[in-house]
Amino acid sequence: MFTGLSAFPLTPMSELGVDEGAFTRLVEQLVAAKVDSIGALGSTGSYAYLSRAERSRVAQLAVEVAGNIPVMVSIGALRTRDVLLLAEDAQKVGVKALLLPPVSYQKLSAEEVFSLYETVTANISIPLCVYDNPGTAHFEFTDELHGRIAHLPNVRSIKIPGVPEAPDQAKSRVDRLRALIPEHVTIGVSGDALAATGLNAGCEAWYSVMGGLFPKSALAITQAALSGNAQEATRLSDRLKPLWALFRQLGGGLRVVATAAEIRGFCTSPSLPLPLKVVSGEGRQRIASVIDELELS
Amino acid sequence: MFTGLSAFPLTPMSELGVDEGAFTRLVEQLVAAKVDSIGALGSTGSYAYLSRAERSRVAQLAVEVAGNIPVMVSIGALRTRDVLLLAEDAQKVGVKALLLPPVSYQKLSAEEVFSLYETVTANISIPLCVYDNPGTAHFEFTDELHGRIAHLPNVRSIKIPGVPEAPDQAKSRVDRLRALIPEHVTIGVSGDALAATGLNAGCEAWYSVMGGLFPKSALAITQAALSGNAQEATRLSDRLKPLWALFRQLGGGLRVVATAAEIRGFCTSPSLPLPLKVVSGEGRQRIASVIDELELS
Numbered sequence: 326m327f328t329g330l331s332a333f334p335l336t337p338m339s340e341l342g343v344d345e346g347a348f349t350r351l352v353e354q355l356v357a358a359k360v361d362s363i364g365a366l367g368s369t370g371s372y373a374y375l376s377r378a379e380r381s382r383v384a385q386l387a388v389e390v391a392g393n394i395p396v397m398v399s400i401g402a403l404r405t406r407d408v409l410l411l412a413e414d415a416q417k418v419g420v421k422a423l424l425l426p427p428v429s430y431q432k433l434s435a436e437e438v439f440s441l442y443e444t445v446t447a448n449i450s451i452p453l454c455v456y457d458n459p460g461t462a463h464f465e466f467t468d469e470l471h472g473r474i475a476h477l478p479n480v481r482s483i484k485i486p487g488v489p490e491a492p493d494q495a496k497s498r499v500d501r502l503r504a505l506i507p508e509h510v511t512i513g514v515s516g517d518a519l520a521a522t523g524l525n526a527g528c529e530a531w532y533s534v535m536g537g538l539f540p541k542s543a544l545a546i547t548q549a550a551l552s553g554n555a556q557e558a559t560r561l562s563d564r565l566k567p568l569w570a571l572f573r574q575l576g577g578g579l580r581v582v583a584t585a586a587e588i589r590g591f592c593t594s595p596s597l598p599l600p601l602k603v604v605s606g607e608g609r610q611r612i613a614s615v616i617d618e619l620e621l622s
Numbered sequence: 623m624f625t626g627l628s629a630f631p632l633t634p635m636s637e638l639g640v641d642e643g644a645f646t647r648l649v650e651q652l653v654a655a656k657v658d659s660i661g662a663l664g665s666t667g668s669y670a671y672l673s674r675a676e677r678s679r680v681a682q683l684a685v686e687v688a689g690n691i692p693v694m695v696s697i698g699a700l701r702t703r704d705v706l707l708l709a710e711d712a713q714k715v716g717v718k719a720l721l722l723p724p725v726s727y728q729k730l731s732a733e734e735v736f737s738l739y740e741t742v743t744a745n746i747s748i749p750l751c752v753y754d755n756p757g758t759a760h761f762e763f764t765d766e767l768h769g770r771i772a773h774l775p776n777v778r779s780i781k782i783p784g785v786p787e788a789p790d791q792a793k794s795r796v797d798r799l800r801a802l803i804p805e806h807v808t809i810g811v812s813g814d815a816l817a818a819t820g821l822n823a824g825c826e827a828w829y830s831v832m833g834g835l836f837p838k839s840a841l842a843i844t845q846a847a848l849s850g851n852a853q854e855a856t857r858l859s860d861r862l863k864p865l866w867a868l869f870r871q872l873g874g875g876l877r878v879v880a881t882a883a884e885i886r887g888f889c890t891s892p893s894l895p896l897p898l899k900v901v902s903g904e905g906r907q908r909i910a911s912v913i914d915e916l917e918l919s
Contacts, residue, residue, distance in 0.1 A: 340702075340703055368727070373700055373727040374701045374727070403670055404671045404895050404896065404897075405637075405895075405896035406895070427897070430670040430725070431758060431874065431877075432758075432873075433897060434873060434899075436899070437899055440896070440897060440899070441896070441897040461727050461728060461729075463760055576729075576731060577729065580728075598702075598703065599701065599702035599703065599737070599738070599741070600701075600724070600730060600734040600735065600737060600738040601730075601734060602731075602733070602734055602737070
C-alpha cells in the first residue's frame with residue numbers, strides 16, 4: 326500500500342466537533358476516484374488537534390467508508406505513552422498502516438527519536454510509515470537516522486518532506502536515502518509542488534494534500550510519473566503552478582485546501598480548528614478562481 | 623505576583639504517572655526559600671506531556687502546597703477549545719494566574735495568535751502572562767504583536783525568551799518592548815543564563831528553570847539585581863557559567879535540571895516523560911560535580 330497516490334483528506338470540524346458527514350463525503354470521493362491508499366488523520370487531517378476518542382472515531386469512519394482501499398492514520402503525539410495507546414486504538418478499528426511523526430515540544434535528540442521508533446515498532450502488528458515533516462514536528466532527520474529506523478521491524482515506508490527542485494539533485498537525494506534503507510521500504514514524497522519531481526526521481530509514492538480533495542488531478546500526475554512518462558507528469562504539475570503559488574502565499578496547503586473544500590461545498594465554513602483560520606476575503610476569491618480555472622477534481 | 627523570582631518546578635513523572643510525592647517536595651523547597659511566585663506546569667513542568675486530568679491534579683497540588691505563595695500554571699494547548707477548558711480547570715483549583723504560550727503544530731499567523739489571546743482573555747477572571755518561547759511553541763512574536771496583546775484585558779506580564787548578551791543591547795531591547803505595552807504589564811526574562819542581564823536591563827521578573835530546583839541561588843541573583851546592585855547580580859550569574867555550559871551542551875535546561883533533581887534525591891530516575899531522556903553516563907557525572915562545586919541550593 327506504500328506506492329502510488331496516498332490521498333490525505335481533511336477532517337472538517339467546528340468548535341463543537343468533527344463534521345462526520347463532510348468527512349464521509351471526502352472519503353467517498355477518494356474511493357470513487359480509486360486512489361491507492363488513504364492517509365486519514367495526517368497533518369491535513371488535523372490529527373494533532375483532536376482528542377484520542379475523536380481520532381479513534383475518525384479512523385473507524387475512514388475504514389468503514391474506504392472499503393477495499395487501505396487506510397493509514399497518524400499516531401503522532403508528544404508522549405510515547407500516548408503514541409502507544411493511539412497505535413492500539415487504530416489497530417482495533419482496522420486501519421492497515423500507521424504513520425508516525427516524531428512530534429516535539431522540547432527539541433528531541435536523534436537518540437530519543439530512534440528510541441521512540443524502536444519502542445513503537447516493537448509494539449505494533451501492522452506496517453508503519455516514518456513521517457518526516459520538520460515544519461510541523463520540528464525535528465530534522467538525517468539520512469543516517471532514517472537508515473537506522475528503516476531497518477526496524479514493521480517499517481515499510483518513509484514520507485519525506487520534498488526533494489530539491491532540480492531533477493538531477495532530486496534524483497541524487499532519493500538515491501542517497503535509498504542506499505541506506507532496505508528494499509522493502511518505499512520512499513514517498515510530500516510537498517505537493519514537488520511531487521512530480523519526486524516521483525520522477527524515483528519516489529514510489531506521493532503522500533498528497535491536494536489528492537485528499539482533488540484525487541483525479543493528483544492521480545493523473547502520479548500515474549504519468551509511475552508509468553515512466555516523466556515529461557507528462559512534469560507538464561501536469563507545471564499546469565498547477567497557480568495552485569502551488571496559493572499554497573505559498575496563503576498560509577500553506579492545509580488552509581488553502583480547507584478553504585477550497587468549503588468553496589466546493591464539501592463542508593461548512595469554518596472547517597478548521599481554532600486558532601487555525603481558513604482563508605477569507607480576497608485570498609478566498611483567488612482560491613475559487615484558481616480551482617475553477619485549473620478544473621481541479 | 624509578576625515581579626521577582628518566579629520559580630518553575632519540574633513535574634517528575636514516570637510512564638505510569640506523575641510522582642506527586644516528588645513534586646510536593648520540590649514545591650515545599652520553593653515555599654521554604656520564599657520565592658515570589660511558583661510557575662507550576664511550565665515548560666519545565668512538562669505541561670505539554672500531561673493529560674487534562676493530570677494537569678488539573680498537579681495544579682491543585684501546587685496550590686495546596688504553596689500556601690500563601692501565588693501559583694501560575696500554563697494553559698497551553700494546540701487548540702483554542704482545549705486552552706479554554708484548561709483555563710477553567712486551573713481557575714477552579716485556585717491558581718492565581720495563567721501562562722499562555724501560542725503552541726503550534728501548523729505554523730500560526732500573527733492574526734491567529736492575536737485572536738487566540740483575545741478569546742482567552744475575554745473568558746478568564748484572573749491575570750494572564752503571555753508566554754513567548756519560540757524554541758518550544760514555534761511561533762516568533764514581533765514587538766508590535768506583543769504590544770497589541772498586552773492591551774487586552776487580564777494581561778499582566780510577558781515572559782520573554784531572553785535578551786541580547788551585551789548590557790546596552792539588552793536595555794534597548796527591553797526599552798523597545800516597554801514603550802509598546804501598558805504600565806501594568808511587567809516584562810519577565812527567561813533563559814537562565816541571561817537572567818541577570820535581563821533583570822539589570824529592566825525586566826521586573828525572572829521566570830526561572832534553575833529557580834525551580836535551586837531557589838536560594840536564583841533568589842540571590844534576583845534580589846541583587848532588583849535592589850539595584852547590577853554588578854553583584856552579574857558576579858553571581860557569572861559564577862554559574864559552568865551550569866549554563868551544561869544547559870547548552872547536554873540538551874537544554876530541562877534535561878539538566880531533571881537530572882540534577884534525581885542526583886539530589888528529589889525524585890527517582892528517569893523523571894521525564896518518554897521520548898525525553900534524562901542525562902546519563904559521563905554527562906550525568908559532570909552535572910553532579912558542577913552542582914556540588916557551585917554549592918547550588
